[in-house]
Amino acid sequence: MATRALLAVLSASPPRMIQTKVSTFSSSSSLSFQRHSRRIARCFSSDTNPSVLQPPDVSRLAETARISLTPSEIEECGAKIRQVIHWFGQLQQVDVSCVEPAIRAEMEGGNLREDAPETFENRDSIRASIPSFDEVYLKVPKVLNKE
Amino acid sequence: MSTTLLRTIQPNHFTLLGTALFRRNRTTTTSRHISVRCLGSQTASSQPRTAPKNHGSNKLDEILRDYEAVIGIETHVQLSTSTKAFCTCPNTYGSKPNTSICPVCMGLPGALPVLSSKVVDFGVRLGLALNCGLSLKSKFDRKQYFYPDLPKGYQISQFDVPIASGGYVDVDIPLEFGGGHRRFGITRVHMEEDAGKLLHSDTGDYSQVDLNRAGVPLLEIVSEPDMRSGIEAAEYGSEMQRIVRYLGVSNGNMQEGSLRCDVNISIRPIGQAQFGTKVEIKNLNAFSAMSRAIDYEITRQALLYNQGQADQIVTETRLWDEGAQKTVTMRKKEGLADYRYFPEPDLPEVILTQEYVDSIRASLPELPEAKRRRYEAMGLGIQDVLFLANDVSVAEYFDQVIGKGADVKSAANWLMSDIAAYLKNEELSISDVKLTPQELAELIAAIKDETISGKIGKQILFELLAKGGTVQGMIKEKDLVQITDPVEIEKMIMKVISESPKQLEQYRSGRTKLQGFFAGQVMKMSKGKANPALLNKILLEKLDAKE
Ligand SMILES: [Zn+2]
Secondary structure, eight states: OHHHHHHHHHHTSOHHHHHHHHHHHHHHHSGGGGGSOHHHHHHHHHHTOGGGSOOOOHHHHHHHTTOOOOHHHHHHHHHHHHHHHHHHHHHHTSOOTTSOOOSSOOOOSOOSBOOOOOOOTTHHHHHHTOSOEETTEEEEEOOOOOO | OOOOHHHHTSOOHHHHHHHHHHHHHHSSOOHHHHHHHHHHHHHHHHSOOOOOSOOOTTHHHHHHHHEEEEEEEEEEEEOOOSBOSSSOOBOOTTOSTTOSOOTTTTTOTTOOOOOBHHHHHHHHHHHHHTTOEEOSEEOOEEEEOOOTTOTTSEEEEOOSSOSEEEEEEEEEOOGGGTOOEEEEEEEEEEEEEOOOEEEEOSSSSEEEEEGGGTTOEEEEEEEOSOBOSHHHHHHHHHHHHHHHHHHTSOOOOTTTTSEEEEEEEEEEETTOOSOOOOEEEEEEOSHHHHHHHHHHHHHHHHHHHHTTOGGGOOSEEEEEETTTTEEEEEEEOOSOOOOOOEEOTTSOOEEOOHHHHHHHHHHOOOOHHHHHHHHHHTTOOHHHHHHHHHSHHHHHHHHHHHHTTOOHHHHHHHIIIIIHHHHHHHTOOGGGOSOOHHHHHHHHHHHHTTSSOHHHHHHHHHHHHHHOOOHHHHHHHHTOOOBOOHHHHHHHHHHHHHHOHHHHHHHHTTOGGGHHHHHHHHHHHTTTOBOHHHHHHHHHHHHHOOO
C-alpha cells in the first residue's frame, strides 16, 4: 500500500515532474532500452538529479484528485509532498547503470488464472455498503461529460 | 442459437445498408443530400450564408478533389471469456444489474487482481491475426480518471508496452463502392478492462450505474491513420468484426457494445503535409452509420475550410446523431487529458514464451483474407467471395459442401439465393438449418447428373431446410426422379398437343410464344419431373412438324 500511495502522489505531480517520471518509466520499461548503451543509461541516472524535480503544485494536485483543500491544508500538504519527492530524488541518485532493467518485479510462474467463473458470495454486503441505490442500480449525480 | 440472419448469412449491415444507400443515391433522394442539407442548416444558423447549391450525390467526390481525409480508428473488442479480466466474476451480458461484482472489480481495499490466462490467449491470437509483432514481455498500467462507472478510480490498461504492435490488415472494398484491395496499418493491440455501464435517465436528476461490465476484458485495436473515406473506415471496421468472430475471441456485436469503434478524423488540403485538427466521433453502432458519419464530417470540415474558417475546426468529441444524420458536439477537449499513467503495482509483467506463441499461431483458423483469396482462386466472382467469407459459419458450411465434392459455383449460388432467402424469412442462421452440408452436396449432384430437375431440386431444398432428411430418401419417397426417357416425354407431348387444337393452330399461324403454354402443360402432366431441355427439344419438333 505504501508504494501505491507514493506512486499515486508522484504520478499526480506537475507536468515537469511527470516528464521526468515518464522518461524514467518508459526507459526502464521498453524492451528496446536493453539495447541502449551503458553511457545512455548513465545519462538517464544523472538526468534525474533531485535538483531537477520541481516543487509540487498542490492546488493542481488537489484538482486532479478531485479533492478540495483549504489554503492552510495546501501549505501543510506541500511540505509533506516535497519531502516524499525528496526521498525519490535520493533514490534516483543511486547508480543502477550496471543493473539490467526490469519492467516489473518478476514472479515465479503461475501468475495467471484459469478462465473459470466463481460468483462472489458476499455480494449483498457490497451492495449494502453503497450509499445510494435505486432498485437495482447505483444512483449517482447526473453526469454527461467525461474528463 | 439466438443468432439471427442479420448476423450470420447476409453481408454485414454496412454492406447491406451501404448498398441500399448507394441505390438511393443514384435515384432522387440521397443520404448525402440529407447530410449536406443538415450541414447547410447548421452553418446557416451560426452565420447567414446560402446553403450549398449543389446537392448532387457527387458532392463528396468534389470535396475529395481538393481535400484529403485522414482517418484512424480505435476499436474496443469485448472478449467472450467466462470471467472478468482480473477476477472470477462471471462475464455475462444481460444479467441482473450489479450482480456480477466482487471486491476486486469494485476496487475494495486489499483486493488483488489476477489476470485470466484466456485474456492473454485472445490477445496473442488477435495480435497474430493482425500480423503484429508480439511483446514477449508486456505490462499493465493504471489509467486514472474519475467517473461513476469506474469504481477503482483507474482503469487497468497497457500504456507503453502493449502486447502486440506494428501490424496490418487487408480488406476488399465491395464492388458497388468501387472495389479494390486495401491494406491498413495496425499501430497496436493492448489488453485492458471495461468500465461499468452508465445510464442517463431523461427524467430525474441522477444517473444509474450497472457495474456488471466493470472489469470485463477488452482488447483495444488502434489503427494507423490510413483510411481516407467513410467506405474504407466501414470496411476496416467490418474486417475487425469478421476477424474477431473467425478467431472466436468476441461475438463482435455492435448493438450490445461488444465491438465499439471510435473514429478520429481530420482533413487537409491535398498537398499539405501537416495534418489538420483531429475530431473524434463516437456513438457509432453500425458500420453504415460510421460511413455516413465520416462522410458528413468530411463535408462539414471542408465547408469550414472553404469559408476560411478552418480555425473553427477544434479538437473535440462529436456524437453521431442517427435521427438527424449528423454529428454534434459532445465535448470540447481543453488540453490533453492527463491520465497520469503509471505501472500497475498489483500485477506482474505478462511473459510469453516463443513456444506458447508458436502453438497459438499453429492453431489459428483460416482468416477472412485467406479465405477470400482462396475462394477467388477457385473461380468465384468477388461478390460471391465477399458474401461467403463475410460470415464464418456460412464460410464453414460452404467449405463443407464443396469438401463433399459439390460444384463450387452451384454451391455458392444455392447459399446466396434460396438458402439466404429462407434464412432471412425464417430469421434463422445457417447453423440452425436441418439441411446438412452433405445433403446440399447430394442435391447439387442429383441435379447435375439429371436425376432430378432444378425445379424439383428447389422443392426438395425447402423441405430439407425445414425438416431435414436425405435427398435420396426424398426422391424415392415422392417418386421425383426426373423423366429423361424421350419416348415417355414424347407421349405426354402428343397428348397435350391433341388436347389443345386451338392453341396448336394459333402457334402454327405465327404465335410461337405459345410454346411456353405447351411446355407448361407437359411439365404439369409430368408433375415437374420431365427433363426441361429434352421436353423443349421434342416439343419444338412436334409443334413445327409439317402435317
Ligand atoms: Zn469481480
